[in-house]
Amino acid sequence: MKRIIIHEEYCIGCGLCEVHCIVKHSRTGKIIRAFKEERDQIVPGVQVERDGYESFALQCRHCDDAVCIEACMTGAMHRDPETGAVLCDTDRCVGCWMCIMVCPAGAIQQGADGTVASKCDACTDEEIPVCVANCPNEALVLEDEE
Amino acid sequence: MRIDAAGIHYRQLNEQINEAVDAGETEFVLDNVLGHRYIGAGLRDGVHLTINGIPGNDLAAFMDGAEIEVHSNVQDGVANTMNAGRIIVHGDGGDILGHSMRGGHVLVRGLVGYRCGIHCKAYEERLPVMVVGTTAGDYLGEYMAGGVIVVLNAEDTDGSPVGRFCGTGMHGGAIFVRGEIEEHQLGAEVTVEPVGEADRDMLEAIIREWSMAFGVDPGRFAPEEFVKIFPRSSRPYGKLYAY
Amino acid sequence: MKSKSKYLIIGNSVAAVAAVSGIRQIDESGEITLVSREPHHTYSRPLITYLLGGKVTEEQMAYRPADWYEKSNVNALLGTEITRVNPDEHTVETADGETLGYEKLLIATGGTPIVPGNVAGTDAAGVFTFTTWDDAKAIEAYIAEHGVESAVVVGGGLIGLKSVEALIELGIQTTVVELAETMLSASFDRTASELAQRRLAEEGVQVRTSTTTEEILAQEGRVVAAKLTDGETIPCGLVIFAIGVLPATEIVEGTDIEIDRGIVVDDRMRTSVEDVYAAGDVAQARELICGEKRCIAIFPNAFRQGDVAGRNMAGGDASFEGGLVMNSVTVVDVPTISVGVTEPLDDSYETMVQLDEDAYTYRKIVLHDGRIVGAVFVGDIERAGIITGLIREGLDVSNFRDMLISRDFGLIQLPTEYRRRVISGTGTRA
Amino acid sequence: MPNWLIEPDFVVERDPDRCIQCEVCVRQCANEAHEFDEELQEVFTDSTRCVGCHRCASLCPTDAISIRPAELEFRPNENWSAQAIRNIYKQSEQGGVLLTGMGNPEPLPIYWDRMLLNASQVTNPSIDPLREPMELLTHIGSKPQRLEFSGGETPQLETTLGPQLELHVPVMFSAMSYGSISYNASEALARAANEVGTYANTGEGGLHEDLRQYAGRMIVQVASGRFGVDVDYLNSGAAVEIKIGQGAKPGIGGHLPGEKVSADISATRMIPEGTDALSPAPHHDIYSIEDLRQLIYAIKEATRYRKPVGVKIAAVHHVAAIASGCVRAGADFVAIDGYRGGTGAAPTMIRNNVGIPIEFALAAVDSRLREEGIRQDAGLIVAGSFRCAADVVKAIALGADACYIGTAALVAMGCHVCQKCYTGRCNWGIATQDPYLTRRLNPNIATRRLVNLLESWAHEIQEIMGGMGINAIESLRGNRDHLRGVNLTDRELNVLGIQMAGE
Amino acid sequence: MATNRTLPFKDMGGCSISGVMDESGRRFSGEEIIRSIRNMHERSNGLGGGFAAYGIFPERADQYCMQLMFDTPEAKRETEALLDERCNVHYAEDIPTRPHEAITDEPLLHRYFVSVEPDKSRPHLDENDLMVELHMEINTTIQDAFVFSAGKNMGCFKGVGFPEDIGEYFRLEEYEAYTWIAHGRFPTNTTGWWGGAHPFSILDWAIVHNGEISSYGINKRYLRNFGYECTLQTDTEVIAYLFDLLIRKHGLPLEVACQAMAPPFWEDIERMPEREQAQAKAIRAVYGGALLNGPFAVVVGSTGRMIGFSDRTKLRPQVCARGGDRLYIASEEAAIRTICPDPDVVWHPDGGEPVVGELQAGVQVA
Missing domain, CATH: 3.50.50.60 (FAD/NAD(P)-binding domain)
Known part of the structure; x- marks a missing residue:
């Protein structure tokens, strides 16, 4: 599968990945409107962790042995058979946060309204996820994996 | 291996040494050396050269572990950018001895000229040590960034055993001088103190090493007779600029 | 004998489902028969309170899509109760008196709710x-x-x-x-x-x-x-x-299968009897922190055990790294998570705590011997999984322990090698 | 005391309709010009801190930021320029030497722009570089005056050619030390040189262990501080360059302040961590030309005559004589750095006022070496602000073997020529050691960009050569017939050794 | 080759120098100095070598020996016409040379033993002044003629090549002198011009120099105040003229002249005793234009005297030795030991400290 590889040594902590993730998952898809109208309603699926000079943008790792899928009591968390991405079916999610409890990367968040889990959807409808496409320093790279 | 250097060019001489070293030779005696340059340049561990005669400039440049014993004076530029090894000079040293030396020991029985130990620098386990038997010229230890220079003043010369501008631009290491040194002889970047307990053992060990090399009684030089010259700061020119 | 399956699974909840997928990771075609006392398509057991409360519909109860048995090539015998396991013959008996054969058997019967015997009047309606x-x-x-x-x-x-x-x-x-x-x-x-x-x-x-x-x-x-x-x-x-619940071990009582509180299994989810596996709430498997075998009736545990059992039944080589007690529950509107040891067991344990009672936020980390052995999160649960991961890994946190309790704590504070492995997404288990 | 005489160089404007308060600009400005006010939840900008590097504007996702020069006009005065006044404010406030970075920005003539190239029309054919070989391969090193062959039926070459550098593109990366630039920048230069088949130069900071894998395409420099120089270092590179001078600061040394001497840099320079790395103005073992010869031969001895040993000098008044001396002292190549050459840090007064243009220096040196019959004893490399392929072609036509580029390479990596390298706060992650900033330069990207640059220049050089009807760079080298001057005095034309346009 | 004189460059370069003086006045062959300078072959590059010898013409010790080079016979004719007009030529001959494979493109080399009569219209000028004037005039006005030396009982021999080859070419082993100075040259600008080699000489001053005078531009203009035309575009030239100016014309004691050229730092002057300080201040104040800045080590010859000294920070090497009656000064000790393997004493003089060899009391040489 294709996986977003994080080259943390090149992450500059700018946060453009978050910005573009928000835009991508906004209603309008237009950056200024997305921010002015919907900023509070979208939890970006990629979040930049910062500590001193170090940083990296972390989104769901779509783990091979995704413990969130194992822990999900509703079956909402599942692996997309086509892309291999781990996705959360928000229609089935009840917000039990078992996924948050087990995700070792801390890459799943409570959604903006607090009822369902929110996470990276790997931009499966894009050729390249927007966080990757807009990373100015190629700290995020989409790579084919065996 | 014994080589008669008379009448041969330095390049031939050094190539002969290098080829022999490549073939495994470790002991060399060079006779009738007279101004042959670059002897020992880049030579590594385990090689020992005895030089009879006056070697030319840049003796032991970039040397990296070999040992050289010279039974006479040496000319300028000895131990230039030397990394490791040992040089024993039974006579006097010229100018610019130990330029940018990063490691190894240079022991001189007599005096040394101007600008010796310039830019001497220590790094990790490498600690250059330069011992001057009698006196040193101006600019001793200029820009010194590390290492140890010891001036023994073995002949108790009148006045100061070092020249002017001693330690100018110094920002690391230490110079130990046995004898008088006046404020005006020192660079602005250094300060002087009596030798403390912390340095005593090291100084004694260096004195012993020199004394052994030349058959002198090490008891002649008591650590308390020395002063220590060391930099005030590792950043001497930090305030030179307007931003 | 009515039939003989390569794999027979008793149970239809998470452990059973995980076992099916575990088997199918290795053996795509071997016949699987799944037997469940309940007539329902596999459903999410924890959702029953949501169902009662009207928060989910019956359709949403399905733990796996409607075509899951079919797609997984599972012969599901729903509404069929097993009464007896005969390990020697490699068969089980149904309440209807039928006999089903197996090559590998998984007991994932879960637990039976406890009704105290010493309380009078429990037989009343309501x-x-x-x-x-x-x-x-x-x-x-x-x-x-x-x-x-x-x-x-x-x-x-x-x-x-x-x-x-x-x-x-x-x-x-x-x-x-x-x-x-x-x-x-x-x-x-x-x-x-x-x-x-x-x-x-x-x-x-x-x-x-x-x-x-x-x-x-x-x-x-x-x-x-x-x-x-x-x-x-x-x-x-x-x-x-x-x-609470007790492990539902009735069907194996009297056989050679070792029962303590539950059915005792090794790290490969094997019972004491050949070809019989157990997983989920019925199983008594090794606990991660203390290392003893305990019954831990929690969801992720059951999944993991089912998966391990399934893989091993199909000839794979999977190992259960040990159960870890953990719960995520929302109290009205306050999310909470607890993992592992939540109170020091003796003086050798240390705790780090951050509490804001008015905001209903609380974080607590329990440490033992330089490692995290438990944690509690109330209100702010973001990134709790990182701590869970550290507990699972048994990573020595001495060098960065003070950061653990901080609200800003994230993967980035963890040792590079560890976090790189997590970030790689290629394997989060030790 | 408040520094109220310091005025902003730039005004940063933020379009409130476009700003989405994403704080990308805040995080990208190492000078802290942008600040997020937590209380007002809004980004504000302090223009006095802006150095005009464009980092914020480049990364702003909504293009909400624009930067323009501060229009704080003094009463017009050709003599007392705003810069002159502000320099005095600064020095009277802080004392000390005015420091700057990059090359000379003063409005002095750029002679490349006054030389024009030739092309074939009718009487001789131009060549299509897309179809036909266009050879740029260049060898730099000492060549014998003539070759000796043994007699006999099949003549055998008797002369052994000394060590040569082999360039696929006649452009090399000039000396930029690890210390003056970041590790990532150094890595990118080394990797790009390897990919393209040219050379990068370590500068005087030694060679980082991790870069030794690229050393076959690196020139290792020996400067007055002798940082990182040992016999292994000398033998690791493709060639050794003795740095005598630098175009941006002829005659003076340099200081890498202790705070930049990190563990990694300390290991590379082989000096203790945190101490100033002081490069004295002279080599203290070179006070005369025969001393230079002494060092050249000391290095040749230490490298057993297997590496070309060259000398880099700044273009100054007697450059032809000096270059001749270098050649006669045994240099296998001489690199000359013009007065517009770049630097990480130099005193402003020196950078702006010392040295001569590389165009004249090159013309004078090439002519002199030819007059003396020693041109082929050494390669001739020129440096000092080559901005494009045409500059390179002109330099080669004037007589250079190859060019060194420094600033152009940095610009390829993202440098915006803000001239603040000396502060160590390069927002583009190039001229800094701050780990927060060095991450900004991904060496993979930087390598790619450098390779692209060199390859596109190579292609342009081939196009221009094709136009001249030349398909081998040997025929361009020193071929001043292909240059004509415009807007030059007779004296200038004379020194350049070229004819006037129309002649 | 006259074009060389108009080069807009000054000559720069590094070099080797060596000098030997027998203070007893005993004269010895040039073979030794050739060997000494040959030992430092590495310090020069074959573009210049030269010698000065003192006491070589005892039979004509009272006449000026003008040794000249001519690139063309016309220049020689023109020069001889001028000599006939200005002085009495007592004897003239080709300077003896021998064919040498390493020496090519040699000019015409000729010498004239002359004396000058006082110029009645300019009584303030003595014979030395007139000789200087003549020397300058030839150098500046006659194309392709150049004076190597014009002193009494001394001569300069120089040319393009390595010094040992030049020495052999001029058959120096056939001369006997009590002082020999020699130079191996490493110029950085010339394509080889015989006149550009060292020593530079005026009257009986001859000087060999290693280093570069950064103050050349002002030294040259300073000297012009006193009638010295620096025609050779060489920094070394100014040192010769400064010696002539300071010692001969201004009558300064040798130590004072040297102090003018390589004065102490002001901070050293400030620490001097009052009288010495006043003197040092005066010297610096008055002779600022004579201060030689930049690296140099020189050996200066003159009648009965050999002086070595270097710049005040000793940027160029200089080693001295004494053995018997002889004083040795050289760039490298090996060059001394080549001809004096076992000297009585070897020492390194301080920067700016003159080392002076003088004929022992009572010894007359000219």
């Missing part, structure tokens, strides 16, 4: 346990039929709490009766329990602690009140016993 879809349907029907307005939930543990939540949703005045000094004492530490209790009280839930039910009082065969050991009598139209 007294329920609450562990199955049918329980939820029954309670819902009873409430509707009798216009229940108040209820007593016996047991302040997680099932009790989820039951209370469902009842709140239905507008039923609820009292919780808990034997211990605080609710949720088994999974939370005292501070978190008190926070949860306070939050429930704010929602009008009555909480009685350090007491329990002595007798269920009934009129016309129907519950009217619960009498507590402290003498108080609480009028109610419904009683739910939510004291």
Whole structure:
């Protein structure tokens, strides 16, 4: 599968990945409107962790042995058979946060309204996820994996 | 291996040494050396050269572990950018001895000229040590960034055993001088103190090493007779600029 | 013998489902027969309280899509109860007297709810346990039929709490009766329990602690009140016993399969008898932190065990790294997570705590021997999984322990090698 | 005391309709010009801190930021320029030497722009570089005056050619030390040189262990501080360059302040961590030309005559004589750095006022070496602000073997020529050691960009050569017939050794 | 080759120098100095070598020996016409040379033993002044003629090549002198011009120099105040003229002249005793234009005297030795030991400290 590889040594902590993730998952898809109208309603699926000079943008790792899928009591968390991405079916999610409890990367968040889990959807409808496409320093790279 | 250097060019001489070293030779005696340059340049561990005669400039440049014993004076530029090894000079040293030396020991029985130990620098386990038997010229230890220079003043010369501008631009290491040194002889970047307990053992060990090399009684030089010259700061020119 | 399957799975919940997928990772075609006493398509057991509370629909109960058995090539015998396992013959017997053969057998029968034998009147109508879809349907029907307005939930543990939540949703005045000094004492530490209790009280839930039910009082065969050991009598139209579950080991009792509290299994989920595996709430497997074999009736544990069992049944080589007690539960609107050891067991344990009572936020880390052995999160649960991961890994956190409790704590503070492995996404298990 | 005489160089404007308060600009400005006000939840900008590097504007996702020069006009005065006044404010406030970075920005003539190239029309054919070989391969090193062959039926070459550098593109990366630039920048230069088949130069900071894998395409420099110089270092590179001078600061040394001497840099320079790395103005073992010869031969001895040993000098008044001396002292190549050459840090007064243009220096040196019959004894490399392929072609036509580019390479990596390298706060992650900033330069990207640059220049050089009807760079090298001057005095044309346009 | 004189460059370069003086006045062959300078072959590059010898013409010790080079016979004719007009030529001959494979493109080399009569219209000028004037005039006005030396009982021999080859070419082993100075040259700008080699000479001053005079531009203009035309575009030239100016014309004691050229730092002056300080201040104040800045080591010859000194920070090497009656000064000790393997004493003089060899009391050489 294709996986977003994080080259943390090149992450500059700018946060453009978050910005573009928000835009991508906004209603309008237009950056200024997305921010002015919907900023509070979208939890970006990629979040930049910062500590001193170090940083990296972390989104769901779509783990091979995704413990969130194992822990999900509703079956909402599942692996997309086509892309291999781990996705959360928000229609089935009840917000039990078992996924948050087990995700070792801390890459799943409570959604903006607090009822369902929110996470990276790997931009499966894009050729390249927007966080990757807009990373100015190629700290995020989409790579084919065996 | 014994080589008669008379009448041969330095390049031939050094190539002969290098080829022999490549073939495994470790002991060399060079006779009738007279101004042959670059002897020992880049030579590594385990090689020992005895030089009879006056070697030319840049003796032991970039040397990296070999040992050289010279039974006479040496000319300028000895131990230039030397990394490791040992040089024993039974006579006097010229100018610019130990330029940018990063490691190894240079022991001189007599005096040394101007600008010796310039830019001497220590790094990790490498600690250059330069011992001057009698006196040193101006600019001793200029820009010194590390290492140890010891001036023994073995002949108790009148006045100061070092020249002017001693330690100018110094920002690391230490110079130990046995004898008088006046404020005006020192660079602005250094300060002087009596030798403390912390340095005593090291100084004694260096004195012993020199004394052994030349058959002198090490008891002649008591650590308390020395002063220590060391930099005030590792950043001497930090305030030179307007931003 | 009616049939003989390569793989026979007794149970239809998470462990069973995980076992199927585990088998299918290795053996795409070997015949799998799955037998379930309940007639339902595999459903999410924890959702029953949500179902009761009306938060999910029946359609949403499905743990796997409707075509899952088919797609997984599973022969599902739903509504079929197994009464007996005959390991020597490699067969099981159904309640209908049929015999099913197997090459590999998985027992994933889960747990049986506890109804205390020393409480009088538990046979009255309106007294329920609450562990199955049918329980939820029954309670819902009873409430509707009798216009229940108040209820007593016996047991302040997680099932009790989820039951209370469902009842709140239905507008039923609820009292919780808990034997211990605080609710949720088994999974939370005292501070978190008190926070949860306070939050429930704010929602009008009555909480009685350090007491329990002595007798269920009934009129016309129907519950009217619960009498507590402290003498108080609480009028109610419904009683739910939510004291806990016991491993459902009945079908193997009397066989050579070793039973302690549950069916004892090794790290490959094998019972003491060849070709018989057990997983989920019925199994007694190694616990991660103390290393002893314990029954840990929690969801992710069951999944993992089922997966390991399935893979091994299919000839794979999977190993269970040990169960870890952990719970995620939302108290009204306050999310909480607890993992592992939540209270120091002795002086050799250390704790780090950050508490804001008014905001209902609380974080606690329990350390032992330089490692995290437990944690509690109330209110702010983001990134709790990182701590869970550290507990699982047994990583020495001495060098960065002070950061653990910080709100800003993230993967980035962890040692590079560890975090790189996590970030790689290629394997989070040690 | 408040520094109220310091005025902003730039005004940063933020379009409130476009700003989405994403704080990308805040995080990208190492000078802290942008700040997020937590209370007002809004980004504000302090223009006095802006150095005009464009980092914020480049990364702003909504293009909400624009930067323009501060229009704080003094009363017009050709003599007392705003810069002159502000320099005095600064020095009277802080004392000390005015420091700057990059090359000379003063409005002095750029002679490349006054030389024009030739092309074939009718009388001789131009060549299509897309179809035909266009050879740029260049060898730099000492060549014998003539070759000796043994007699006999099949003549055998008797002369052994000394060590040569082999360039696929006649453009090399000039000396930029690890210390003056970041590790990532150093890595990118080394990798790009390897990919393209040219050379990068370590500068005087030694060679980082991790870069030794690229050393076959690196020139290792020996400067007055002798940082990182040992016999292994000398033998690791493709060639050794003795740095005597630098175009941006002829005659003076340099200081890498201790705070930049990190563990990694300390290991590379082989000096203790945190101490100033002081490069004295002279080599203290070179006070005369025969001393230079002494060092050249000391290095040749230490490398057993297997590496070309060259000398880099700044273009100054007697450059032809000096270059001749270097050649006669045994240099296998001479690199000359013009007065517009770049630097990480130099005193402003020196950078702006010392040295001569590389165009004249090159013309004078090439002519002199030819007059003396020693041109082929050494390669001739020129440096000092080559901005494009045409500059390179002109330099080669004037007589250079190859060019060194420094600033152009940095610009390829993202440098915006803000001239603040000396502060160590390069927002583009190039001239800094701050780990927060060095991450900004991903060496993979930087390598790619450098390779692209060199390859596109190579292609342009080939196009221009094709136009001249030349398909081998040997025929361009020193071929001043292909240059014509415009807007030059007779004296200038004379020194350049070229004819006037129209002649 | 006259074009070389108009080069807009000054000559720069590094070098080797060596000098030997026998203070007893005993004269010895040039073979030794050739060997000494040959030992430092590495310090020069074949573009210049030269010698000065003192006491070589005892039979004509009272006449000026003008040794000249001519690139063309016309220049020689023109020069001889001028000599006939200005002085009495007592004897003239080709300077003896021998064919040498390493020496090519040699000019015409000729010498004239002359004396000058006082110029009645300019009584303030003595014979030395007139000789200087003549020397300058030839150098500046006659194309392709150049004076190597014009002193009494001394001569300069120089040319393009390595010094040992030049020495052999001029058959120096056939001369006997009590002082020999020699130079191996490493110029950085010339394509080889015989006149550009060292020593530079005026009257009986001859000087060999290693280093570069950064103050050349002002030294040259300073000297012009006193009638010295620096025609050779070489920094070394100014040192020769400064010696002539300071010692001969201004009559300064040798130590003072040297102090003018390589004065102490002001901070050293400030520490001097009052009288010495006043003197040092005065010297610096008055002779600022004579201060030689930049690296140099020189050996200066003159009648009965050999002086070595270097710049005040000793940027160029200089080693001295004494053995018997002889004083040795050289760039490298090996060059001394080549001809004096076992000297009585070897020492390194301080920067700016003159080392002076003088004929022992009572010894007459000219």
